[in-house]
Amino acid sequence: MAILHDPEQAELAAIRAVVPSFAGKRVLEVGCGDGRLTRRYAAAAAAVTAIDSDATEIDAARVALSDLRVSLHAIGFERFAAPPASYDVVIMSWSL
Numbered sequence: 544m545a546i547l548h549d550p551e552q553a554e555l556a557a558i559r560a561v562v563p564s565f566a567g568k569r570v571l572e573v574g575c576g577d578g579r580l581t582r583r584y585a586a587a588a589a590a591v592t593a594i595d596s597d598a599t600e601i602d603a604a605r606v607a608l609s610d611l612r613v614s615l616h617a618i619g620f621e622r623f624a625a626p627p628a629s630y631d632v633v634i635m636s637w638s639l
Contacts, residue, residue, distance in 0.1 A: 548579060554636060555583055562632050573620050573635040578604035578613070580636055585611045592630070594618050 549555070562568070565587040575581050575593035577600050585591045585608065593608075595601050596619035604615050616623070 554580065558584075558634065558636075565632070568631040569629065570632045570634065571625070571630040573623075573633065575604055575615070576600045578607045578615075580634070581608060581613060582611070585613050590614070592616070592625075594620065594623055596620075 565584045567589045568587075569590045570584070570588045570592070572581055572591065572593040575595050576597070578593065581591065581593050581604065591611075591613045593604065593613050594616045595604070596617070598617040601615050601617040604613075608615070
């Protein structure tokens with residue numbers, strides 16, 4: 544039996560309370576894992592950069608998100624560098 548993460552959609556509802564629309568937004572997702580959350584908003588965003596320190600998870604995300612334009616990087620946040628004001632939205636969910 545598959546495990547359903549957040550079947551009540553509470554996580555996405557909480558994000559949408561802060562970011563009602565991803566349309567035209569440049570998004571950085573920290574700790575994207577296999578892309579389970581990325582898939583939920585990426586099609587609407589102007590650009591998505593998704594990072595995770597686990598290369599195996601990034602490989603899974605590449606497969607899961609192959610139909611979307613998402614820039615995926617196997618790198619930890621402490622090593623990730625981007626110019627100031629590169630993103631409109633930064634998401635960090637389940638990543639501590």
